[in-house]
Amino acid sequence: MEWINAIVQGVLLGGLYALFATGLSLMFGVMRFVNIAHGDFIIIAAFAAFTLTSLTGMHPLATLIVVAPVLALAGYANQRLILNRTLGKDILPPLLVTFGMSVVLQNLMLEAFTADSRRLQSGALETASFQVIDGLSIGVLPLLVFLVAVAVIWSLQRVFYGTGVGRLLRATSDDQTTVKLMGANNAHIFAIATAIASFVVAIAGVFLAMRTNFDPSIGPARLLFAFEAVIIGGLGNLWGTLAGGILLGVAQNIGAQIDPGFQVLFGHLVFLAIIAVRPEGLFPRIKA
Amino acid sequence: MLTVSNLDAYYGDFQALFGVDLYVDAGETIAIIGSNGAGKSTLMRTLTGLTPSSGDTIRFDGQVLSGQPAHAIVKAGLAMVPEGRKLFPSLSVEENLLIGANPGRDGLWNLDKVYAMFPVLSERRNNAGTALSGGQQQMVAIGRALMSNPKLLLCDEISLGLAPIIIKDIYTAIPQIKAEGTTIVVVEQDINQALSVADRVYCMQEGRVSLTGRPDALTREEITAAYFGLEKEDA
Amino acid sequence: MTDMSVEKPGASVSRATRESKIALPILIVLVVFLAAAPWWAGRADMRLMVEIFYYLVLAQMWNLLAGYAGLVSIGQQAYVGIGGYMLFIGTVFLGVHPLAAVIVAGVAAAILALPSGALLFRLRGPYFAIGAWVLAETFRLIFAQVSALGGGSGMSLPTDIVRSIADGRSAREAVVYWTALGLAVGSVVAVYYLLRSRFGLALTAIRDNEEASGSLGVNAWMTKFSIYIIAAFVTGMTGALIFLQKLRISPDAAFSVNDWTAFVIFMVVIGGIGTIEGPIIGVIVFFVLREFAADWGSWYLILLGTVAIVVMLKAPKGVWGYVAERWGLSILPVARRLDLNSVLDPSRKSRH
Numbered sequence: 001m002e003w004i005n006a007i008v009q010g011v012l013l014g015g016l017y018a019l020f021a022t023g024l025s026l027m028f029g030v031m032r033f034v035n036i037a038h039g040d041f042i043i044i045a046a047f048a049a050f051t052l053t054s055l056t057g058m059h060p061l062a063t064l065i066v067v068a069p070v071l072a073l074a075g076y077a078n079q080r081l082i083l084n085r086t087l088g089k090d091i092l093p094p095l096l097v098t099f100g101m102s103v104v105l106q107n108l109m110l111e112a113f114t115a116d117s118r119r120l121q122s123g124a125l126e127t128a129s130f131q132v133i134d135g136l137s138i139g140v141l142p143l144l145v146f147l148v149a150v151a152v153i154w155s156l157q158r159v160f161y162g163t164g165v166g167r168l169l170r171a172t173s174d175d176q177t178t179v180k181l182m183g184a185n186n187a188h189i190f191a192i193a194t195a196i197a198s199f200v201v202a203i204a205g206v207f208l209a210m211r212t213n214f215d216p217s218i219g220p221a222r223l224l225f226a227f228e229a230v231i232i233g234g235l236g237n238l239w240g241t242l243a244g245g246i247l248l249g250v251a252q253n254i255g256a257q258i259d260p261g262f263q264v265l266f267g268h269l270v271f272l273a274i275i276a277v278r279p280e281g282l283f284p285r286i287k288a
Numbered sequence: 289m290l291t292v293s294n295l296d297a298y299y300g301d302f303q304a305l306f307g308v309d310l311y312v313d314a315g316e317t318i319a320i321i322g323s324n325g326a327g328k329s330t331l332m333r334t335l336t337g338l339t340p341s342s343g344d345t346i347r348f349d350g351q352v353l354s355g356q357p358a359h360a361i362v363k364a365g366l367a368m369v370p371e372g373r374k375l376f377p378s379l380s381v382e383e384n385l386l387i388g389a390n391p392g393r394d395g396l397w398n399l400d401k402v403y404a405m406f407p408v409l410s411e412r413r414n415n416a417g418t419a420l421s422g423g424q425q426q427m428v429a430i431g432r433a434l435m436s437n438p439k440l441l442l443c444d445e446i447s448l449g450l451a452p453i454i455i456k457d458i459y460t461a462i463p464q465i466k467a468e469g470t471t472i473v474v475v476e477q478d479i480n481q482a483l484s485v486a487d488r489v490y491c492m493q494e495g496r497v498s499l500t501g502r503p504d505a506l507t508r509e510e511i512t513a514a515y516f517g518l519e520k521e522d523a
Numbered sequence: 524m525t526d527m528s529v530e531k532p533g534a535s536v537s538r539a540t541r542e543s544k545i546a547l548p549i550l551i552v553l554v555v556f557l558a559a560a561p562w563w564a565g566r567a568d569m570r571l572m573v574e575i576f577y578y579l580v581l582a583q584m585w586n587l588l589a590g591y592a593g594l595v596s597i598g599q600q601a602y603v604g605i606g607g608y609m610l611f612i613g614t615v616f617l618g619v620h621p622l623a624a625v626i627v628a629g630v631a632a633a634i635l636a637l638p639s640g641a642l643l644f645r646l647r648g649p650y651f652a653i654g655a656w657v658l659a660e661t662f663r664l665i666f667a668q669v670s671a672l673g674g675g676s677g678m679s680l681p682t683d684i685v686r687s688i689a690d691g692r693s694a695r696e697a698v699v700y701w702t703a704l705g706l707a708v709g710s711v712v713a714v715y716y717l718l719r720s721r722f723g724l725a726l727t728a729i730r731d732n733e734e735a736s737g738s739l740g741v742n743a744w745m746t747k748f749s750i751y752i753i754a755a756f757v758t759g760m761t762g763a764l765i766f767l768q769k770l771r772i773s774p775d776a777a778f779s780v781n782d783w784t785a786f787v788i789f790m791v792v793i794g795g796i797g798t799i800e801g802p803i804i805g806v807i808v809f810f811v812l813r814e815f816a817a818d819w820g821s822w823y824l825i826l827l828g829t830v831a832i833v834v835m836l837k838a839p840k841g842v843w844g845y846v847a848e849r850w851g852l853s854i855l856p857v858a859r860r861l862d863l864n865s866v867l868d869p870s871r872k873s874r875h
Contacts, residue, residue: 034649034650034652034653036597036652036653082832082836085836086835086836091593091595091648091649091652092589092595092796092835092839093835093836093839094649095595095597095649095652096595096788096792096831096835097832097835097836099597099785099788100789100792100828100829100831100832100835101828101832102828103781103785103824103825103827103828104824104825104828104829104832106824107821107822107824107825107828108821108825110821111820111821111822111825164386164387164390167379167383167386167387168387168390170376170378170379171376171378171379171387173378174376174377174378174379175374175376177338177374178370178374178376179376179387180337180338180357180358180359180362181336181338181358181362181367181368181370181374181433182362182387182388182390182391182432182436183359183362183363183390183391183392183436184359184390185357185359186359220656220780221660223653224653224656224657224660227650227653227654227657228657231646231650231654259668261664261667261668261675262668264660264664265661265664265665265668268657268658268660268661268664269661271657272642272657272658272661275642275643275645275646275654276642276645279645279646
């Protein structure tokens with residue numbers, strides 16, 4: 001039973017990882033861009049929510065009303081002012097600029113919030129759970145995170161396949177040059193993609209902060225989880241990214257069940273196994 | 289409507305256009321002919337801003353277009369059917385057409401009108417654009433450009449790689465489009481096809497305009513000479 | 524170094540520049556001067572110089588990967604850590620002399636790089652970069668599980684092994700110092716000759732156009748893979764040296780992405796990626812900044828990161844790239860330069 005429990009909790013944890021990964025997956029899909037500071041932006045969202053709750057006493061979930069639009073705007077500005085300048089044939093500038101950003105952001109957060117470990121208190125939601133069968137109970141919060149992940153991905157699919165903006169984003173992913181002939185400004189489309197990604201990053205950050213402890217240094221590890229979920233799931237496929245997150249969460253929980261020190265290690269090993277046998281991931285839609 | 293004066297274009301250090309002059313009046317159909325590498329496609333790319341231009345070399349409806357980015361030029365009323373069609377593979381036929389309307393200009397052209405001109409597209413509207421035959425893809429590409437209700441439509445090598453019977457089909461669309469009041473520039477290697485629809489012809493060779501005039505006023509020999517770069521006495 | 528110009532009728536191809544001919548004797552004198560440091564430098568200075576030397580090696584290796592082979596990796600700390608741990612495994616469990624263990628560490632890192640590289644090379648571009656990071660983390664977590672190596676808290680190098688390096692503390696420090704100097708000079712010289720070899724030509728061809736390089740008979744995969752293994756070998760030796768100086772190892776210290784990769788990336792980017800001189804300049808800039816900003820804590824890293832971002836955006840060739848372009852300098856030239864004077868001489872027959 002404890003194994004079944006580990007797997008079920010792993011699936012739910014995978015929902016959080018899918019939230020981490022969605023923004024990364026989306027930005028790569030539209031503009032073949034990988035943001036090394038992705039994990040640090042998740043932690044920034046966590047700290048933003050933390051600051052808001054401590055200042056106003058808001059419920060952590062309510063902070064999303066502020067944090068998500070602010071991060072989306074910041075993402076738009078960051079893309080237009082800095083990241084767009086790094087795009088091109090050479091892979092060095094985007095990698096190195098966002099890597100520099102990652103180090104800068106971690107240390108700015110360290111200065112602002114110290115290295116102390118924090119957590120968002122969400123009251124009754126934190127401990128509420130219900131028993132499915134004897135020996136297997138599901139926490140309301142982990143379940144909520146999972147359902148939100150599904151809802152986010154479903155909504156994004158609706159945006160991509162049902163709206164004009166989504167059409168432009170997919171067309172840009174196909175062919176950045178020809179889409180200009182449709183009157184689309186690449187710089188603006190890229191920034192919209194980043195804004196959407198940052199909106200999801202905010203959701204991921206707030207739920208991370210409600211589920212676990214966080215401090216300024218844990219961003220890079222979140223980037224790696226997000227990255228693993230994207231690669232396992234296959235590039236350019238958000239449902240694949242959800243599947244990748246779930247597989248990663250299950251692998252980690254099975255590892256932890258064997259020995260607490262194996263949790264993250266098992267996730268990495270599954271990721272490495274996937275690149276060994278299927279480097280394009282489980283459900284790829286676009287080529288790297 | 290469109291005036292190009294003394295236009296140069298470069299790919300890096302390589303100069304592809306040398307002082308090109310041309311004009312297009314409203315309502316005209318212009319053919320630009322020339323062999324492979326004569327600079328026709330570069331001219332199209334430069335007019336639409338995909339290849340950068342500088343100075344006051346391109347004017348359109350009184351506006352200076354040279355130096356503008358492609359998306360701004362398209363919004364000003366130019367549309368291009370790009371060489372190789374360049375449909376978006378992850379979009380359906382209908383989505384490919386709809387995205388053409390993105391510049392948001394009002395006019396006669398809409399989905400129904402494009403489907404009326406190319407009925408086969410209506411039947412295949414939910415297929416992936418790239419799942420269609422070459423000729424049908426070319427129809428989508430033309431329809432997509434029309435969806436922006438352009439004042440000036442540029443067609444780059446729309447017969448390339450298609451069977452002669454399909455080319456004929458595609459070319460029957462040109463007079464229809466013209467009849468709606470759209471000004472058209474067709475770029476072709478296929479001289480006969482181009483001359484059949486054109487009011488005036490420009491012939492390009494090695495990045496320069498080598499000949500211009502009305503199709504009926506030009507002799508075969510003149511065109512051949514201008515096209516292949518042969519001296520008159522050799523022709 | 525001898526003049527490498529190739530005599531051919533018509534044109535001469537040469538790689539030596541005027542500056543390189545002047546700089547060579549100066550560089551040799553500098554190395555001799557540095558080698559004599561145990562007789563003129565204080566203990567703290569020598570420790571600092573050891574640190575500078577090993578960062579120079581790490582920077583050269585990272586630049587070789589990213590600047591010449593197009594392999595941007597955020598995972599080179601894997602080989603620092605493996606090298607460091609091999610020093611401990613070799614000396615404590617296998618009874619190898621510490622200096623021999625440095626070489627053993629390099630070999631072990633290179634051997635582990637074979638399957639690692641084969642795996643990571645299945646990922647392209649940015650995915651390779653982050654995949655390498657995951658792999659380094661995997662090694663860190665595995666070493667943290669080995670209780671014989673002290674698990675997560677690590678271990679110290681036993682006193683008898685420390686003593687076996689040399690008699691007396693000053694002698695030991697001198698030995699570590701010379702090893703570091705040797706690695707630093709060796710890595711610069713090795714990269715220089717590597718890039719001037721057929722290998723360097725192959726790398727240039729791949730960098731210019733990977734697809735076309737295949738038709739020139741260049742095996743792009745194998746060329747890059749070899750570079751990856753060479754970098755792992757040298758980085759592994761450097762890892763052993765680093766922990767020979769520190770005398771204490773732990774998984775977090777050994778596989779630190781900040782210490783062994785982030786700093787190194789900043790040095791290479793600021794100094795100038797894709798040149799041999801760049802990493803040297805970058806290391807110097809890094810340590811000068813650090814001397815000034817020692818008390819700034821995390822503000823130092825914020826400054827460094829910001830400088831790296833600005834350099835990447837505004838002057839992507841770095842300090843050296845700017846200097847070299849402005850004044851046409853090249854002290855360690857690896858590119859062939861065509862001397863056209865002889866072509867223009869009408870008395871010689873030339874194809875046209």
